[in-house]
Amino acid sequence: MVISGERDTSVCPSVCLYLFYCLRVRLRETETEEKQGWRDFTRSWMLDPYSLVRSDLTTVLKTSTEKKKCMTAEFQPDDSSFLSLTTDEITTLRDIQTYSQTQSWKRSRMVLYLAFLLGILPTAAQAQWRHPVIKLNSQLVVGSEVVLNPGTPLVLRCEGDGPVNWLTRLAKHKRFISKVKGRVRTFRVERPSAEHTGTYKCEYTSVNVKGQNLFSTVHVYVKDPDSLFWTSSTSLSVVRKEGENYLLPCLLTDPEATDLGLRMDNCTSVPPGMNYTADPRRGILIRNLQPSYNADYVCSAKLHGVERTSKAFSINIIQSE
Structure with a gap:
């Protein structure tokens, strides 16, 4: 945390x-x-x-x-x-x-x-409140990340000195947050999937406290034996302007995976000059998009020595006039 x-x-x-x-x-x-x-x-x-x-x-x-x-x-x-x-x-x-x-x-x-x-x-x-406390399945979270095995419920509990709330990675996941507002808010998913992999943030709802950076976060890996990556179906087709940055949301579902990277879907290397950084918790960030980058890409990583890839992303860059 x-x-x-x-x-x-x-x-x-x-x-x-x-x-x-x-x-x-x-x-x-x-x-x-x-x-x-x-x-x-x-x-x-x-x-x-x-x-x-x-x-x-x-x-x-x-x-x-x-x-x-x-x-x-x-x-x-x-x-x-x-x-x-x-x-x-x-x-x-x-x-x-x-x-x-x-x-x-x-x-x-x-x-x-x-x-x-x-x-x-x-x-x-x-009134100089403490940071909210996060618990996973009734156990205090002491690190920055936790791992859930398949079939394990995901119950995140946030406790604070004042009214708190959860910020989820996906807007549609807000429905899993408890409705009762107060010093304790719960994020509950009985049967989580790779989709629920991501970083969860608990913060105070008071305007005066928000400016004090009093919040707590935890990254959750939800292991999926069928998929080492989570990718959004709405982000598989990318259209951006030249010079922009773009984050390919291919999050790892297992922290044991290594060598996270990006390559062309046809098994070739990325175009010359492409600058990107890999973050297991967020995905692949490509900087300064160029029209020459138009192609299909996949995220790749190794788990126990075996290479695994994500779904393909189709990138189309609009050239500036």
Whole structure:
């Protein structure tokens, strides 16, 4: 499996530790303030239980959150001491209770916000996604190519950190891709043939991730005892303009084949000056086509010392004016 590009996620632990430190410091400061407020409240309450209730509301609101919770807890509607209060005092207590609840919410909101940061920043760091993982028939693919023997199902599974999809060599093979979109997509052929030989690419579907070259590929050889090459019937007749390049799609179905090359169908060598390169995974690339190349060609290779050839390609080059 071929992958490209690397990302550094070491920033995540440093940021998380820093935010966690800030959260602990703030909570300790809040705890210290509440303890001091509680001591002040106890001292005042022992001297005059009603002094805090009858004092100006602005003064009362300067006390700690815990003090106000205590005051509202001391005077419940079923408490006899509550019945002795005046209407203004009851209103004051209700205002204190409302303020206490507001302050409690503000503190909770602060903690939730910091917790949110602690959660979202690691997620942002992890947004530098890994390369998708490819499995063949439930086994992790660790190399750049795999070989299937005749009769073996072809089940390619792609797993990623986000929505992924398969890119197949032939457009008609898209029908073998699972319909459900998500972090896992499967390419499944129960009875593959030489036609399914080729390179399969799994990539993220997100536009933002595509630019990071985060993809994985694997080349699949599907052995066919009757054919060492796969050739497309639609590419057997080639018509191109002079000076163009053309790839003859004669893919090898067995990686053990050697000496991949090109020759004339009449068993003679290619025309003088013809420049081509052979790739077992893609075929024969002919560069700078010339009218003198008009002829029938076959791809050739040796398997266990025996020469094998592909179907014939008829090449016709249109001369430039």
